[in-house]
Amino acid sequence: MVVPALFMLVASFLQRGPHGTLIGPLTLANYLRFFGLTETGFDPLYLLILARSVFFALVVTLLTLLLGYPLAFAIAQSRYRELLLLLVVLPFWTNFLIRIYAWIVIFQKKGVVNAFLGMFGLEPLALYPSWFAVYTATVYTYLPFLVLPVYTAVERVDWTLHEAAQDLGAGRFRSFLHAVWPQTLPGVVAGVLLVFIPALGTFVISDLLGAGRVILIGNVIQQQFGVVRDWAFGSAAAYVLMGLVLLGLWLYARRAGEEGLDRLI
Amino acid sequence: MRLLLRIHTLLVLFFLYLPIAVIVVLSFNQSRFGVQWRGFTTAWYEKLFHNPRIALYAENTLVVALASTLIATVLGTLLALGLYRYRFRGKGLLRFLLYVPVVIPDIVMGVALLLFFAWIREATGFFRLSLLTIILGHVTYQLAYVALVVRSRLASLDPALEEAAADLGAGGFATFRYVTLPLIWPGVLAGALLAFSLSLDDFVITFFTAGPGSTTLPLYIFGSVKRGVTPEIHALSSILIAASMAGVLLGRALLRRR
Numbered sequence: 001m002v003v004p005a006l007f008m009l010v011a012s013f014l015q016r017g018p019h020g021t022l023i024g025p026l027t028l029a030n031y032l033r034f035f036g037l038t039e040t041g042f043d044p045l046y047l048l049i050l051a052r053s054v055f056f057a058l059v060v061t062l063l064t065l066l067l068g069y070p071l072a073f074a075i076a077q078s079r080y081r082e083l084l085l086l087l088v089v090l091p092f093w094t095n096f097l098i099r100i101y102a103w104i105v106i107f108q109k110k111g112v113v114n115a116f117l118g119m120f121g122l123e124p125l126a127l128y129p130s131w132f133a134v135y136t137a138t139v140y141t142y143l144p145f146l147v148l149p150v151y152t153a154v155e156r157v158d159w160t161l162h163e164a165a166q167d168l169g170a171g172r173f174r175s176f177l178h179a180v181w182p183q184t185l186p187g188v189v190a191g192v193l194l195v196f197i198p199a200l201g202t203f204v205i206s207d208l209l210g211a212g213r214v215i216l217i218g219n220v221i222q223q224q225f226g227v228v229r230d231w232a233f234g235s236a237a238a239y240v241l242m243g244l245v246l247l248g249l250w251l252y253a254r255r256a257g258e259e260g261l262d263r264l265i
Numbered sequence: 266m267r268l269l270l271r272i273h274t275l276l277v278l279f280f281l282y283l284p285i286a287v288i289v290v291l292s293f294n295q296s297r298f299g300v301q302w303r304g305f306t307t308a309w310y311e312k313l314f315h316n317p318r319i320a321l322y323a324e325n326t327l328v329v330a331l332a333s334t335l336i337a338t339v340l341g342t343l344l345a346l347g348l349y350r351y352r353f354r355g356k357g358l359l360r361f362l363l364y365v366p367v368v369i370p371d372i373v374m375g376v377a378l379l380l381f382f383a384w385i386r387e388a389t390g391f392f393r394l395s396l397l398t399i400i401l402g403h404v405t406y407q408l409a410y411v412a413l414v415v416r417s418r419l420a421s422l423d424p425a426l427e428e429a430a431a432d433l434g435a436g437g438f439a440t441f442r443y444v445t446l447p448l449i450w451p452g453v454l455a456g457a458l459l460a461f462s463l464s465l466d467d468f469v470i471t472f473f474t475a476g477p478g479s480t481t482l483p484l485y486i487f488g489s490v491k492r493g494v495t496p497e498i499h500a501l502s503s504i505l506i507a508a509s510m511a512g513v514l515l516g517r518a519l520l521r522r523r
Contacts, residue, residue, distance in 0.1 A: 003381065004374075004377040004378050004380065004381035004405075005377050007377065007380050007381045007384055008376065008377040008380050008381075011380050067277055067280075070270060070273050071273065071274060071277050073270060074270040074271065074273060074274040075274070077267075077270070078274075084274070086513075086517075087278060087281070087282075088278075088281065089513075090510055090513060091281050091282065091284075091285060093462060093466070093509045093510070093512070093513045094285060094505065094506045094509045094510065095465075095466055095482075095483060095486070095502070095505050095506070095509065096466055096468060096483075097468055097483050097486045097487055097490070098288060098486065098502040098505060098506065099284050099285070100490075101288075101486065101490045101494070101498075101502070102283075102284030102285065102287050102288050102502075103284055104490065105284075105287055105288070105291065105300065106283065106284065106287060110298075110300065111300055112287055112300050115300050115301065140280065140281070140284070143277075143281070193368070194368075197368055197369075197370060198370055198371075200370065201369075201370020201371070201372050201373065202370070202372075203372055203469075204468060204469065204487075208487075208490060208491075218370065218372050221372055221373075221376060222372065225376050225379060225473065231380060231383075234376060235376070235380065238372070238373045238376050238377070241370060241372075241373060242369060242370075242373045245368065245369055245370065245373075246365070246369075249364070249365070249368055250361075253361060253364075258360070261361075261364050262413075262417065264364060264367060264368060
């Protein structure tokens with residue numbers, strides 16, 4: 001794993017040769033180009049894509065949190081927690097591409113949603129390809145990643161603190177905010193990382209459900225290694241992405257320690 | 266509040282199972298195009314079973330999954346044991362590195378492997394993109410998962426047991442074979458199961474490390490989705506859904522027995 005990564009580091013400082021080969025001399029041009037500094041002036045194309053990807057991953061994470069956090073509580077307090085937990089992880093074990101494809105079937109022009117709307121005589125919606133479809137499928141894909149660590153944290157919550165806060169006159173919301181939420185925070189942070197990082201790097205979901213209209217950093221990397229065949233620039237883009245992720249992971253490891261890293265599996 | 270939570274749970278479960286239900290229902294639909302229900306049929310399944318290419322892709326997928334799981338389980342277990350038993354320089358860094366393949370976006374690993382294989386190929390002529398490169402690609406990330414799962418099992422191991430075995434005259438290998446291995450076996454098994462299902466499901470790493478003639482089922486599904494889908498894909502997907510669900514339930518039953 002380390003050796004291929006080092007190879008790629010070298011590649012990111014090389015140049016594109018004829019027929020997509022890699023040639024020297026070493027150069028910073030790929031990184032400069034990524035950050036918008038070209039010979040013809042400032043062109044923030046890739047910076048904008050990076051910013052868009054970060055924004056996308058943030059919104060996905062927020063939506064997953066809104067769906068997953070209450071769900072983790074519901075599971076922890078349910079009589080059927082074993083069953084519910086199984087139901088949440090089961091879709092995750094079915095093939096990823098099949099689930100993505102299913103969303104195309106649901107959103108396409110003559111798909112499930114429009115067939116449903118048609119029954120009520122409503123106009124069909126143009127849901128595919130769209131950002132909406134990409135968001136839906138991404139949230140769908142990574143939801144279990146958030147629910148599991150949050151659930152583990154909720155299960156360990158010491159509810160006597162909640163009761164104590166209420167006895168001391170705090171309202172339900174305030175006692176939740178000060179007595180329960182902080183206890184679940186380690187699980188939330190782990191879950192947020194587990195959703196944010198793959199959402200930042202996705203290219204399959206945006207490729208299939210965005211059908212070329214949705215370009216994220218993952219799509220840029222894939223195109224450089226695919227159609228464009230500029231492996232040097234692709235490597236630089238991959239290193240920018242990896243750098244962001246490793247920085248986040250390292251900061252997390254420093255604060256949460258090894259115990260925190262273990263929450264990521 | 267309780268009622269709200271319950272409704273929320275039901276809605277999320279609906280959200281989680283809608284896509285799966287849609288595919289399974291469509292696989293029995295007579296209609297070739299669109300989602301209108303035109304009557305029940307098993308014709309797509311019959312067509313699927315008579316498609317020799319699908320059998321080949323399924324075989325490729327299984328060969329990759331079995332071979333990579335075997336390699337990754339042995340190496341990952343050894344790595345976990347090494348980290349548990351010995352102290353050496355750079356151990357902290359190695360431990361951090363273990364988490365990297367788990368967390369890093371898979372596209373980064375995929376393109377790094379693609380570059381790596383291309384370089385070796387240029388230098389030596391080996392490593393033409395094939396099933397072998399896919400297997401090696403899968404091992405690189407499975408290894409980390411296996412090592413982490415086994416390590417968490419080792420952490421709960423009582424060192425006194427190994428010491429007792431040594432005191433009773435068992436050599437290093439005998440201690441490992443009759444004391445350590447049986448104790449960490451559930452962890453090894455769980456790691457192997459995880460590695461196996463990760464390999465079966467993997468698309469991104471395979472996408473960047475596969476060559477002509479080494480198509481796996483996920484690659485085939487991706488290609489079909491891009492080209493336009495035939496209902497056979499629905500039948501294939503339904504079978505895979507059923508197989509993976511059965512696999513999860515079986516795995517849970519196995520692990521619980523221990």
